[in-house]
Amino acid sequence: MVYPEILHHGAVQGVTGSCHQLLMDAEHSLLIDCGLFQGAETSQEGRAGANHLAIDFSLDGIKALVATHVHIDHVGRIPYLMAAGFKGPILCSEPSARLLPIVLEDAFKLGFSRDQRQVERYIKLVETRIVALPYRNWFTLFETDRLNCRIRLQRAGHILGSAYVEVDLHYPQEKRSKRIVFSGDLGAPHAPLLPAPKPPYRADLVVLESTYGDRLHEDRKIRRQRLEQVLEQALADNGSVLIPAFSIGRTQELLYELEDILHRKNLNETTGDATNRLAGVEPVDWPRLPIILDSPLASRFTEVYRELKPFWDAEAHLRLRKGRDPLSFANLITVDSHEAHLRMLRHLTDTARPAIVIAGNGMCSGGRIVNYLKSMLHDERHNVLFVGYQARGTPGRAIQTYGPRGGHVDLDGERFAIRARVHTIGGYSAHADQKGLVNFVTRMREWPSEVRIVHGESFAKQSLTKALQNFFVRYEHRVKVAVPVNKNDSAI
The missing domain is CATH 3.60.15.10 (Ribonuclease Z/Hydroxyacylglutathione hydrolase-like)
Structure with a gap:
């Protein structure tokens, strides 16, 4: 041989x-x-x-x-x-x-x-x-x-x-x-x-x-613009935006990009408002929009990411020097305990208040995102945003495929109708x-x-x-x- x-x-x-x-x-x-x-x-x-x-x-x-x-x-x-x-x-x-x-x-x-x-x-x-x-x-x-x-x-x-x-x-x-x-x-x-x-x-x-x-992916500037546009459109429905994301990598990238969107919106709170009003859409209250990280594992990883700043790139270090913290900012709410998760789930389900929820796992095959989906998929006020790859046979792929057609998905052996809007930003990978x-x-x-x-x-x-x-x-x-x-x- x-x-x-x-x-x-x-x-x-x-x-x-x-x-x-x-x-x-x-x-x-x-x-x-x-x-x-x-x-x-x-x-x-x-x-x-x-x-x-x-x-x-x-x-x-x-x-x-x-x-x-x-x-x-x-x-x-x-x-x-x-x-x-x-x-x-x-x-x-x-x-x-x-x-x-x-x-x-x-x-x-x-x-x-x-x-x-x-x-x-x-x-x-x-x-x-x-x-x-x-x-x-x-x-x-x-x-x-x-x-x-x-x-x-x-x-x-x-x-x-x-x-x-x-x-x-x-x-x-x-x-x-x-x-x-x-x-x-x-x-x-x-x-x-x-x-x-x-x-x-x-x-x-x-x-x-x-x-x-x-x-081929879109370039990063266009990806970020699309993320912002999809979020504005989704939040205009006066419901929550559910983003399934794995605890390491994708979650931290999302927090990084969301911090930047919020930073720019806070610098100029009227950005996009006139356009939205002309379209009959109520502008998003970005300064008070909660970004909910509902994953104990993701929170642990995010803390380690913050401790490993020497391995970040030059752009991230520039933001740090300007006094910003891309992974820890005022709008960010972390949910750790199971009891806190259930309270947040009930609150968002009952009030349908605008919020962005990041929860694992990224393919909706387990984790806390499944509870959100069970409670919110039937409600057209809510939105699901996929920003990562969905493997064949996962609930995420089923929601991504059949959600736009008004179909259904099986979660934990139970069938749920999909009435929430479903978005995919394929270039955000x-x-x-x-x-x-x-x-x-x-x-x-x-x-x-x-x-x-x-x-x-x-x-x-x-x-x-x-x-x-x-x-x-x-x-x-x-x-x-x-x-x-x-x-x-x-x-x-």
Whole structure:
């Protein structure tokens, strides 16, 4: 057998469950991510082979796990990996090292036990395994007469701490080397809070995500304007705007953008009022509009985000120097306890007062957002705003698809009519679009000989494959662009 090889244990026939095993030789391998499957991808019918949570591959020879970032579809199966006997280190960026224990604590409570003593023992064990790596520095994983392996993490711009992974393999006896890049999830340029990702210098092979490989995003200014316009339109209905959002990444970006909208509105309270009145719409009372963050987990992540200001981008630091705090502002109300959540839910349902509610989870498959949806979906005064990807088989995808038609959605085994208005801002994504994904590969100084397209639905993979092939044909450069269809599509 000729090494290296890659086995894809997840995110092959879908978007979630990222898990890739780099076989470096017969005795050494490296695991990149170990995430949960979500939506239809959690069943055979979802065609992702993910009707399990247990680890179904051998751990022999796996020397380390590299976590590209802490979203649950990239790290959610780590508790199962450890239960299966994995005893190696968990390598991640410095911000991810702060965030990962919080994510895994939540995953452990959901999948194993809520007994506080067991949870604390587990988290202490996790913390002993985590090795925080600074960005841009090479880390030697091991060095033998036959194989040297080093890795480097680079900013991916997706969420705080996200990284793409460069793996350098050198085979001294064979006098050959390979550099393999795993993209993880790449961020969109000019995303709130985070510096944009820069492509690697070179690679022999790239394992590339394709979540939005079939579309182009609007630029950030237009996205922000659309967010403001949708909110004004929705709030004019004199009801609440429900924004499903995952606790880490999307929630903090939304708070950042909402703070900016409120800041500009407060500087000029009449902005847009004349236009609204001419259209017969009552202007929004922005200075007193509550922004409700109803998620204890999101509140914890937001606090850590604030503590990790050194990793913010230049724009965010400029706002701080001007005395603004993008993640903590006067209109922001955090709801932590379950009792406070129920009181807020009753208040907004009974009064239908204008408010913006951010609650998890982002695909409406669980969490407090489900209670809001059960109480408000039937009421046309309320609005649901999607700003993130909705996987096949999730309630979020159903609301997004059938809501505009006056359809229904099943929540916790009960059917609910959708009378609330449904909006989607597709360009407001933490993922790179097709242009960003193509640029990640084509702006390398030395182009790869192979690109593997993973982590996307079939049409997104096909579209991105065609875009990359067209580019390299134009420059008469031979690159194999492949779409693995199962975990055994491994030859490099």
